Amino acid sequence: MIWPTSNWIDIGALDDIPRRGARVVRTAHGCVAVFRTQDDRVFALDDRCPHKGGPLSEGIVHGDAVTCPLHGMVIGLADGQARGADSGAVATHPARVEGGRILLDAARLIRGRAA
Amino acid sequence: MKRKLVVIGAGMASGRMLEHLLAADPDGWDITLFNAEPRGNYNRIMLSPVLSGEKTWDEIVTHDEAWYAANRIACRFGEPVVRIDRQARVVHSNRGSAPYDKLVIATGSAPFVIPVPGRDLPGVVTYRDLDDTNAMIAAARPGAKAVVIGGGLLGLEAAAGLRQRGMEVTVIHLMGHLMERQLDPAAGYLLQRDLERRGIRVHCRGSTAAILGKDRVEGVLLEDNTGYEADLVCMAVGIRPETRLAVDAHLEVARGIVVDDRMVTSDPDILALGECVEHDGQLFGLVAPLYDQAKVAAATLMGQDAAFRPVQTATKLKVTGVDLFSAGDFADKPGREDIVFRDPARGVYKRLVIEQDRLIGAVMYGDTADGSWFFGLIKDATSIAPMRDTLIFGPTYQGGATANPLAAVAALPPEAEICGCNGVCKGTILTAIEGGATTLAEIRATTKASASCGTCTGLVEQVLASALGDAFEKPAAQPICGCTDLTHEDVRRLIKARGLKSMPAVMQELGWKTSCGCATCRPALNYYLLADWPGEYRDDPQSRFVNERNHANIQKDGTFSVVPRMWGGVTTPAELRAIADAAEKYAVPMVKVTGGQRIDLLGVRKEDLPAIWADLNAAGLVSGHAYAKGLRTVKTCVGSDFCRFGTQDSTGLGIRLEKRLWGSWTPHKVKLAVSGCPRNCAEATCKDVGIVCVESGYEIGVGGAAGMDVKETERLAKVATEDEAIEIVVAFVQLYREHAKYLDRPYKWLAKVGLDWVRAQVVEDRASRAALVARFDLSQSIHQRDPWAERAIPQARAGFAPLADLTREAAE
Numbered sequence: 024m025i026w027p028t029s030n031w032i033d034i035g036a037l038d039d040i041p042r043r044g045a046r047v048v049r050t051a052h053g054c055v056a057v058f059r060t061q062d063d064r065v066f067a068l069d070d071r072c073p074h075k076g077g078p079l080s081e082g083i084v085h086g087d088a089v090t091c092p093l094h095g096m097v098i099g100l101a102d103g104q105a106r107g108a109d110s111g112a113v114a115t116h117p118a119r120v121e122g123g124r125i126l127l128d129a130a131r132l133i134r135g136r137a138a
Numbered sequence: 139m140k141r142k143l144v145v146i147g148a149g150m151a152s153g154r155m156l157e158h159l160l161a162a163d164p165d166g167w168d169i170t171l172f173n174a175e176p177r178g179n180y181n182r183i184m185l186s187p188v189l190s191g192e193k194t195w196d197e198i199v200t201h202d203e204a205w206y207a208a209n210r211i212a213c214r215f216g217e218p219v220v221r222i223d224r225q226a227r228v229v230h231s232n233r234g235s236a237p238y239d240k241l242v243i244a245t246g247s248a249p250f251v252i253p254v255p256g257r258d259l260p261g262v263v264t265y266r267d268l269d270d271t272n273a274m275i276a277a278a279r280p281g282a283k284a285v286v287i288g289g290g291l292l293g294l295e296a297a298a299g300l301r302q303r304g305m306e307v308t309v310i311h312l313m314g315h316l317m318e319r320q321l322d323p324a325a326g327y328l329l330q331r332d333l334e335r336r337g338i339r340v341h342c343r344g345s346t347a348a349i350l351g352k353d354r355v356e357g358v359l360l361e362d363n364t365g366y367e368a369d370l371v372c373m374a375v376g377i378r379p380e381t382r383l384a385v386d387a388h389l390e391v392a393r394g395i396v397v398d399d400r401m402v403t404s405d406p407d408i409l410a411l412g413e414c415v416e417h418d419g420q421l422f423g424l425v426a427p428l429y430d431q432a433k434v435a436a437a438t439l440m441g442q443d444a445a446f447r448p449v450q451t452a453t454k455l456k457v458t459g460v461d462l463f464s465a466g467d468f469a470d471k472p473g474r475e476d477i478v479f480r481d482p483a484r485g486v487y488k489r490l491v492i493e494q495d496r497l498i499g500a501v502m503y504g505d506t507a508d509g510s511w512f513f514g515l516i517k518d519a520t521s522i523a524p525m526r527d528t529l530i531f532g533p534t535y536q537g538g539a540t541a542n543p544l545a546a547v548a549a550l551p552p553e554a555e556i557c558g559c560n561g562v563c564k565g566t567i568l569t570a571i572e573g574g575a576t577t578l579a580e581i582r583a584t585t586k587a588s589a590s591c592g593t594c595t596g597l598v599e600q601v602l603a604s605a606l607g608d609a610f611e612k613p614a615a616q617p618i619c620g621c622t623d624l625t626h627e628d629v630r631r632l633i634k635a636r637g638l639k640s641m642p643a644v645m646q647e648l649g650w651k652t653s654c655g656c657a658t659c660r661p662a663l664n665y666y667l668l669a670d671w672p673g674e675y676r677d678d679p680q681s682r683f684v685n686e687r688n689h690a691n692i693q694k695d696g697t698f699s700v701v702p703r704m705w706g707g708v709t710t711p712a713e714l715r716a717i718a719d720a721a722e723k724y725a726v727p728m729v730k731v732t733g734g735q736r737i738d739l740l741g742v743r744k745e746d747l748p749a750i751w752a753d754l755n756a757a758g759l760v761s762g763h764a765y766a767k768g769l770r771t772v773k774t775c776v777g778s779d780f781c782r783f784g785t786q787d788s789t790g791l792g793i794r795l796e797k798r799l800w801g802s803w804t805p806h807k808v809k810l811a812v813s814g815c816p817r818n819c820a821e822a823t824c825k826d827v828g829i830v831c832v833e834s835g836y837e838i839g840v841g842g843a844a845g846m847d848v849k850e851t852e853r854l855a856k857v858a859t860e861d862e863a864i865e866i867v868v869a870f871v872q873l874y875r876e877h878a879k880y881l882d883r884p885y886k887w888l889a890k891v892g893l894d895w896v897r898a899q900v901v902e903d904r905a906s907r908a909a910l911v912a913r914f915d916l917s918q919s920i921h922q923r924d925p926w927a928e929r930a931i932p933q934a935r936a937g938f939a940p941l942a943d944l945t946r947e948a949a950e
């Protein structure tokens with residue numbers, strides 16, 4: 024069987040997420056945090072800080088980064104990389120906005136690490 | 139034989155296309171031009187100057203009767219096309235028909251009308267064509283009231299025009315700042331300020347609920363129940379491509395009519411251009427790209443090769459006296475850097491966005507003289523590496539041998555003004571330096587430069603550095619964070635002194651170096667604004683730490699703890715039963731008695747929070763704010779009611795204090811205790827405020843702590859009555875709220891300001907005490923409400939649940 028390379032799923036309206044905020048999407052492989060920036064871009068990252076697993080969706084969003092709520096690590100939203108002196112990374116997932124709806128490429132999320 | 143060309147829509151795009159076509163091939167076509175409007179092509183973008191009275195209709199007509207006649211175009215104006223018959227290659231209008239060999243659809247777009255009650259009342263207009271403009275002019279009696287819904291480009295031009303005709307104008311905008319698609323919050327703030335200065339009222343975050351009126355419009359009602367009277371309502375909330383004909387004809391239509399690079403639709407004989415099309419997923423709302431499309435469409439009709447490539451567009455607002463400019467992409471992204479320049483005195487804001495040594499976006503307000511130069515750098519992708527340090531100063535600073543800011547300051551003439559507030563020029567500062575001043579403080583003392591708003595501090599330091607060289611050492615005042623050079627204390631003072639009431643206002647007026655702050659400054663600013671402007675400032679949940687945003691403490695595994703208030707540490711069997719029931723119902727993994735005399739339910743899942751709160755609320759329990767920079771607990775001992783040593787009702791006083799103080803936001807958490815006698819079983823001598831009861835009254839101590847530092851309270855006052863004790867505690871908390879730095883507990887703040895000063899304000903000076911109490915009560919009238927109850931309602935619950943659940947989605 025050939026897995027689809029992309030599988031865009033409508034997960035909700037852009038306005039369901041506040042500007043400079045996030046909501047989570049539950050998947051079989053853990054929660055994915057979907058962020059909305061001040062200027063209405065969306066990013067999807069695993070909701071687990073590389074430091075000690077803090078829920079990034081609960082952090083303060085500034086510019087294109089989020090500060091982890093547990094111990095303050097700053098993670099870039101587009102690349103999932105830790106900023107500044109810290110190191111570590113979290114997985115990112117393709118996301119886009121179309122007609123006010125948020126689409127997530129869930130092919131990987133649904134089939135997960137099995138592929 | 140001539141081929142038959144039919145054009146639907148005589149607008150700006152098709153007008154330009156016809157010019158190109160006729161110039162290259164004057165005799166190739168029999169042209170029929172339909173237009174729904176009863177007139178030919180005019181310069182639609184100049185409707186705004188017509189509305190404001192700065193131009194007349196005749197001045198904006200681009201193609202008059204003579205032009206159409208000379209080019210032998212069959213004009214069928216006022217005759218909308220209603221159907222395209224692709225089989226027969228005929229278009230039908232409401233009155234007749236016309237056959238075609240090639241068809242061009244250029245129907246533009248239609249204004250979007252929000253589906254609220256009352257939208258059809260007479261007096262409600264949109265803003266698209268001459269008829270709309272004339273309707274507005276007719277309604278614009280001086281003193282009459284207009285409401286413009288929509289704070290984008292069109293809405294603001296309408297608002298400014300109506301204001302110029304003497305109307306009282308209110309703009310209602312759904313978003314947090316004006317023109318949010320073109321401007322960032324800082325520039326949006328400046329724009330709003332300028333419009334307000336002209337007498338235009340601006341209501342952001344306003345969602346229209348209904349348009350009111352019997353026979354014609356009388357007012358507008360918002361969802362937050364604000365109402366505005368209106369004799370005229372102009373709806374300018376956006377446009378939608380006019381695609382109905384194409385949809386009915388089964389052409390491929392997404393958001394717009396889909397065209398390829400040659401402007402050809404899914405039917406090879408039908409072209410489309412203008413605002414009605416979608417090219418490569420993109421829609422168009424400004425004329426520059428439409429003019430490019432016109433050129434391509436003309437070439438395609440002539441059988442030449444041409445391809446449309448969208449280019450960057452720049453935006454300006456055509457309101458006389460408002461200077462703004464935005465171009466390119468100014469979103470924050472990794473690898474991008476901002477250069478921000480703010481001149482608060484002149485109301486200037488400039489932000490450049492740079493990626494890999496290329497300028498990719500610019501937003502400017504107040505001084506846009508360099509706009510076209512920056513726009514050129516964006517379009518040409520010029521490398522800006524050699525001029526990076528001085529780029530923001532524009533083209534006049536470039537090209538010299540001295541491209542560094544220090545040299546730029548050194549090159550300023552002595553009469554150049556450095557400090558706008560106090561009118562201090564560079565020469566004055568140099569004289570002071572010659573007179574022996576070597577530090578910023580000495581310059582401030584001798585010249586007053588940088589002594590008011592402080593935003594020229596950097597410049598003054600550069601003057602010092604350029605005059606003294608290595609002899610100048612920059613002082614190490616701790617700025618709040620990397621976004622500003624100002625300290626917490628400076629910012630607090632300036633927020634009050636200059637009446638700054640929103641986060642963009644603070645960031646603009648105080649020269650923030652980033653566009654939207656960071657996780658360090660935003661919570662502090664949110665607190666300062668909340669404390670200083672109760673009632674006017676709207677709390678920003680996105681600038682709060684997780685615990686305060688969710689009204690629960692986050693745990694290491696991402697669950698939360700729930701701590702209901704237990705007034706003075708006293709509870710009842712019914713409350714305990716409700717807590718026990720909740721703990722069982724939500725399978726709370728741990729129930730713990732806290733060090734603050736109440737009960738903690740640890741390990742609650744986020745999506746269960748609203749439900750558990752609702753259950754606790756039903757038993758009369760409210761949030762204990764165990765997560766807040768606000769009042770935490772008031773510990774008490776049993777006191778005179780039961781204890782054989784008790785001198786006063788310590789439990790009762792503790793409960794009264796907790797009921798008065800709960801819900802207030804403070805710079806850091808605040809904990810109180812009241813002990814019934816000097817044995818001090820409530821540990822009152824290590825609290826932020828601790829009262830020890832004695833036979834003759836109440837000893838009030840402040841500035842205690844037992845966390846990372848252990849501190850004993852110091853005596854603030856001794857009073858005879860409970861009432862006076864409460865007044866003094868309230869005044870003390872308010873003074874702390876108004877002056878302390880964010881995240882300073884009272885003991886740290888007291889070490890800076892001194893207990894004597896505090897005592898003078900809250901104990902000795904009765905008038906000052908009363909005023910502090912009054913300000914605290916005013917703030918409480920707004921902030922003292924149970925945040926759990928507000929979020930336990932069904933509408934708020936959704937925010938606590940996941941946005942979506944994909945666990946059950948199967949792979950295809």
Ligand code: SRM
Pocket residue numbers: 691692693699701730731732733734735736737738764770771807809824842843844845846847883
């Ligand atoms: C629950 C509790 C421990 C307990 O099981 O008893 C507790 C738990 C926490 N304390 Fe505490 N403190 C608790 C009483 C205290 C006390 C004792 C007291 O209030 O009498 C102190 C010392 C007194 C003091 O504050 O001066 C105390 C000094 C601290 C400090 C150090 C504060 C300081 O200024 O030095 C922190 C850290 C901070 O706030 O930055 C802290 C922070 C915390 C946090 C909020 C840590 C965090 O940020 O997540 C813990 C949250 C646990 C949770 O999820 O509920 N906790 N904490 C107590 C809750 C009291 C309540 O009913 O609200």
Ligand SMILES: Cc1cc2nc3c(=O)[nH]c(=O)nc-3n(C[C@H](O)[C@H](O)[C@H](O)COP(=O)(O)OP(=O)(O)OC[C@H]3O[C@@H](n4cnc5c(N)ncnc54)[C@H](O)[C@@H]3O)c2cc1C
Pocket residue numbers: 146147148149150151152172173174175182183184185186217218219220244245246247265266267292380383411412413414422423424425426428454456
């Ligand atoms: C007040 C105002 C200010 C503006 N300011 C600016 C600005 O400063 N800068 C800028 O770049 N842009 C501005 N614009 C936008 C600019 O005017 C449009 O992008 C441009 O006019 C679009 O051209 P178009 O030919 O696609 O559509 P239009 O110019 O709207 O022409 C479409 C024509 O098609 C007709 N039509 C529609 N359906 C039918 C039918 N079924 N049959 C026959 N005819 C039909 C319509 O009546 C209309 O006359 C402004 C717009 C407005 C309204």
Ligand code: SF4
Pocket residue numbers: none
């Ligand atoms: S002392 Fe307070 S902050 Fe430290 S582990 Fe215990 S509860 Fe947490």
Ligand code: FES
Pocket residue numbers: 072073074075076077091092093094095096
């Ligand atoms: S878990 Fe994110 S910083 Fe520690």
